[in-house]
Amino acid sequence: MSDSHRFPENSVGLVAPQTLRVEQPLALQSGRSLPGYQLVYETYGTLNANRSNAILVCHALSGNHHAAGYHSETDKKPGWWDSAIGPGKPIDTNLFFVVSLNNIGGCSGSTGPVSENPATGKQYGADFPLVVVEDWVCSQVALSDHLQIDQWSAIVGASLGAMQVLQWSIDYPHRLKNALVIAAAPKLTAQNIAFNEVARHAIRTDPAFHDGRYAEHNTLPETGLSLARMLGHITYLSDKSMDDKFGRELRSPELTFDYNANFQVESYLRYQGKAFVGRFDANTYLLMTKALDYFDPAKAYGDDLTRAMQQASAKFLVVSFSSDWRFSPARSREIVHALIAAGKHVSYAEIQSDLGHDDFLMPIPQYFSVLTEYLRRVAEQC
Amino acid sequence: MSDSHRFPENSVGLVAPQTLRVEQPLALQSGRSLPGYQLVYETYGTLNANRSNAILVCHALSGNHHAAGYHSETDKKPGWWDSAIGPGKPIDTNLFFVVSLNNIGGCSGSTGPVSENPATGKQYGADFPLVVVEDWVCSQVALSDHLQIDQWSAIVGASLGAMQVLQWSIDYPHRLKNALVIAAAPKLTAQNIAFNEVARHAIRTDPAFHDGRYAEHNTLPETGLSLARMLGHITYLSDKSMDDKFGRELRSPELTFDYNANFQVESYLRYQGKAFVGRFDANTYLLMTKALDYFDPAKAYGDDLTRAMQQASAKFLVVSFSSDWRFSPARSREIVHALIAAGKHVSYAEIQSDLGHDDFLMPIPQYFSVLTEYLRRVAEQC
Numbered sequence: 001m002s003d004s005h006r007f008p009e010n011s012v013g014l015v016a017p018q019t020l021r022v023e024q025p026l027a028l029q030s031g032r033s034l035p036g037y038q039l040v041y042e043t044y045g046t047l048n049a050n051r052s053n054a055i056l057v058c059h060a061l062s063g064n065h066h067a068a069g070y071h072s073e074t075d076k077k078p079g080w081w082d083s084a085i086g087p088g089k090p091i092d093t094n095l096f097f098v099v100s101l102n103n104i105g106g107c108s109g110s111t112g113p114v115s116e117n118p119a120t121g122k123q124y125g126a127d128f129p130l131v132v133v134e135d136w137v138c139s140q141v142a143l144s145d146h147l148q149i150d151q152w153s154a155i156v157g158a159s160l161g162a163m164q165v166l167q168w169s170i171d172y173p174h175r176l177k178n179a180l181v182i183a184a185a186p187k188l189t190a191q192n193i194a195f196n197e198v199a200r201h202a203i204r205t206d207p208a209f210h211d212g213r214y215a216e217h218n219t220l221p222e223t224g225l226s227l228a229r230m231l232g233h234i235t236y237l238s239d240k241s242m243d244d245k246f247g248r249e250l251r252s253p254e255l256t257f258d259y260n261a262n263f264q265v266e267s268y269l270r271y272q273g274k275a276f277v278g279r280f281d282a283n284t285y286l287l288m289t290k291a292l293d294y295f296d297p298a299k300a301y302g303d304d305l306t307r308a309m310q311q312a313s314a315k316f317l318v319v320s321f322s323s324d325w326r327f328s329p330a331r332s333r334e335i336v337h338a339l340i341a342a343g344k345h346v347s348y349a350e351i352q353s354d355l356g357h358d359d360f361l362m363p364i365p366q367y368f369s370v371l372t373e374y375l376r377r378v379a380e381q382c
Numbered sequence: 383m384s385d386s387h388r389f390p391e392n393s394v395g396l397v398a399p400q401t402l403r404v405e406q407p408l409a410l411q412s413g414r415s416l417p418g419y420q421l422v423y424e425t426y427g428t429l430n431a432n433r434s435n436a437i438l439v440c441h442a443l444s445g446n447h448h449a450a451g452y453h454s455e456t457d458k459k460p461g462w463w464d465s466a467i468g469p470g471k472p473i474d475t476n477l478f479f480v481v482s483l484n485n486i487g488g489c490s491g492s493t494g495p496v497s498e499n500p501a502t503g504k505q506y507g508a509d510f511p512l513v514v515v516e517d518w519v520c521s522q523v524a525l526s527d528h529l530q531i532d533q534w535s536a537i538v539g540a541s542l543g544a545m546q547v548l549q550w551s552i553d554y555p556h557r558l559k560n561a562l563v564i565a566a567a568p569k570l571t572a573q574n575i576a577f578n579e580v581a582r583h584a585i586r587t588d589p590a591f592h593d594g595r596y597a598e599h600n601t602l603p604e605t606g607l608s609l610a611r612m613l614g615h616i617t618y619l620s621d622k623s624m625d626d627k628f629g630r631e632l633r634s635p636e637l638t639f640d641y642n643a644n645f646q647v648e649s650y651l652r653y654q655g656k657a658f659v660g661r662f663d664a665n666t667y668l669l670m671t672k673a674l675d676y677f678d679p680a681k682a683y684g685d686d687l688t689r690a691m692q693q694a695s696a697k698f699l700v701v702s703f704s705s706d707w708r709f710s711p712a713r714s715r716e717i718v719h720a721l722i723a724a725g726k727h728v729s730y731a732e733i734q735s736d737l738g739h740d741d742f743l744m745p746i747p748q749y750f751s752v753l754t755e756y757l758r759r760v761a762e763q764c
Contacts, residue, residue: 030639130639190624190647194616197648198609201655204641205605207589223587227580231613234576242572248678255676257412257512259586259668263675265572266579273583286641293645294637296630 007070010086011078012044012093015069017109022142026104032129035118039143040109041065041101044085045093047149053382054149055091055375056140056176057081057100058157058164061232061288062280064108067100068093083363090371091156095379099147104139105131105287113212113283126212130287132294133160137167144175151175153382154375155314158182158360159327160288163295166335170297173313178378180371182319183360185331186305186338187296192326195235196289199228203282212283225282226273233272238323238356305338312339316346317374319360319367326357347374389452392468393460394426394475397451399491404524408486414511417500421525422491423447423483426467427475429531435764436531437473437757438522438558439463439482440539440546443614443670444662446490449482450475465745472753473538477761481529486521487513487669495594495665508594512669514676515542519549526557533557535764536757537696540564540742541709542670545677548717552679555695560760562753564701565742567713568687568720569678574708577617578671581610585664594665607664608655615654620705620738687720694721698728699756701742701749708739729756 007013017040026034042065047054057067059080068085070078085091085098102110105128113128120127144152155176157165162184169179185192203209206224210217234242246265261267301307316339320332329350339346351367353359359367389395399422408416424447429436439449441462450467452460467473467480484492487510495510502509526534537558539547544566551561567574585591588606592599616624628647643649683689698721702714711732721728731752735741741749 032639187630189621190628190630190645191616191619191621193630193645194612194624194647194651197643197645197651198612198616200641201612201652202584202609205609227584227587227609230576230580230583234573234580237573239571239573242576246572248569248572248575257414259582259672261579263572263575263579265576269576269579270583290639290641 006073010088011082012069012086014073015042015044015066015071015079017042017065019109020143020146022139024142026135026139028129028135029132030130034104034111034129037104037111037139038109039101039104039111039139041099041143042067042069042079044068044098044100045096047097048382051149052151052153053095053379054097054099054147054152056144056152056155057085057091057098058136058140058155058161059100059103060157060159060161061292062276062285063161064106065100065102065110066108068098081361083361084368084371090368090375092372092375092379095382096153096375099143101140101143103136105284105291107281107284112281113287114215114281123215125215125283128283128287130290132291133163133167134171136164136291137171140164140168141172141175151177154178154180154378156180156182159184159357160292160295163292167297169312169314169316170308171311173311176314177381178317179312179314180317180319180374181332181335183321183324183327183332183357184318184335185327186298186334188293193293195231196293199231200286200289202227202231203286209282212286214282220277221282222277225277225280225285228285229276230269230273233269235326236356236358238325238354240323241355244354305334306341309335309338309342309344312342312344316344317370318346318348319370320350321353321355321357321359321367322350323353323355324357324359388455392470393464394451394468396455397424397426397448397453397461399424399447401491402525402528404521406524408517408521410511410517411514412512416486416493416511419486419493419521420491421483421486421493421521423481423525424449424451424461426450426480426482427478429479430764433531434533434535435477435761436479436481436529436534438526438534438537439467439473439480440518440522440537440543441482441485442539442541442543443674444658444667445543446488447482447484447492448490450480463743465743466750466753472750472757474754474757474761477764478535478757481525483522483525485518487666487673489663489666494663495669496597496663505597507597507665510665510669512672514673515545515549516553518546518673519553522546522550523554523557533559536560536562536760538562538564541566541739542674545674549679551694551696551698552690553693555693558696559763560699560756561694561696562699562701562756563714563717565703565706565709565714565739566700566717567709568680568716570675575675577613578675581613582668582671584609584613585668591664594668596664602659603664604659607659607662607667610667611658612651612655615651617708618738618740620707620736622705623737626736687716688723691717691720691724691726694724694726698726699752700728700730701733701752702731703733703735703737703739703741703749705735705737706739706741
């Protein structure tokens, strides 16, 4: 796929998204259903003859199908997990056939709030049903069937992506051999939900939101979405990393005694908020945060995570980051303890890190060694 | 002052705010000045003959002068620190004459954004100058002079209140014998500033804010102020305390798959946000958060906190709370280490607690023992 000298050697190079149209209705956990849907996905590497070397990558809150490589010769930024996916990288495309999709409810091409509602001919907007992690897994099974992958060699995800991996392992135990669960939690705490609620409240109280029907009003809840992103950013970074990066550095030599951005960190957050508005849909943001809040796989098993994990057949690699306060190592250890109690095969690595939750995107040597070694052994069994 | 059987026995009972009008202009750190100002304050207990048993209480972000007792027979809630101030309580009004004021820039009676601007005859609103901790201390010195208190037996504060105590000890070393610095930080981190900036951004981007001139537009930035308060609340509470209080408890038996408040914690935050709007001014909130951001007493001493603390003559009691992640015990220890390096007399207590930053308001036995014992010895030297 790579045919350009302008991309780094260990890049998957130029990639083109593909689209799967699923005509069967999808019954959702909410009781509603989607009459049909499309999934946009990318693949990197080559599927082997016995279709046993496939890895599925599940994305987190603001991610999408474009996990690695470039969409054009002039593309400046590669996919969101390009650090980890490529020839010779931890998710090695010389060994694996990697599939990455945009989830339904997303805003990057798969059916979601910005798609046309076949019932009205207009954008779904606020009428798009609330989908949750179980629903995503169902749609990913449809994609697996389409690709004729009976069993994934591994399913990999971080944060909300890791929640999909856990759900896969419980709901479709025989369709994955390995589950890589990175920077996860078995369910959100009240504080996690509280941060999401403030973000949602910011979006929903923006006068431009119009109960989610902003497209009909030719407007965008830019202020609310921007605030949501600013707040999100604080929770993705550690206190220390923000101090290392910005400290109390000022934008002008002296304090200005006004409400302009005096400190660099203020300016950074405002920029991040604004940039997000141009690339993300507010209804999708609401939906993704609700999927996080609702995730609780133990619930169907009498609130017993061990019983939930007893369903699984996969082997597990659980990875957490010491500086992650959004989903701290303690939350990953809850998963590990449940897996051990359930008699499952689990490896656990707590990576010493500085950045916070966002560390899952970083090429931290200890982290990448763990992924590389684990997946090298997985490849031997393909 | 107490003349009612309906108040608890260890309450200071009925109290009435008093007002000091200062006619001298106050030169502010910003370079601007206030042509004169008024301070609203309350007193509890009796000043002794040699005026040596006075304690000044400095309030935090959303506090005011009403720290203890009741304003009427039908008043249901006492002042904000009634747990700690009263006969037989840690700040014992049988021993001390306690003074509590509303800071300038506040919205509870002292001159602030909701006061009349003498230059225009209208509310100051956005024209009220940004005041900082040093300015508050100057205005508190004026109050001390008015009350003919040459030296406070102790100045006490928590959070932003504790920052005023630190500034007093540096700027007016001989006017206080003891400095009680509770749940403090010597300056905000980038993360602290970031949370404040999101709160300010929520207020300032509310269309009803009108650049702070909402009074002229007969409106209130309710949405923004409410969001700011919701976010604040998350940072005042610990993850564990929110989980203990709310966990993932639902408001209805089942998930509703909509954007109503599904979890109790969502409903709690929304309520807190709404309730705040009725009692607090948005311009004051902006000003108070900026005062927090700007606080950095070491700055005038070459960014050397030890050099700053060398100015002090007071004895110090520093108290932190184990579950406080807004200003963690590590931040208090920075103050303690600087005081030790500066050769000052300092006692330090890290209180085992669950609630988070808000613990400073709670009658935690270990905490109240420390305050009681420290102040008992202070009283002996009055």
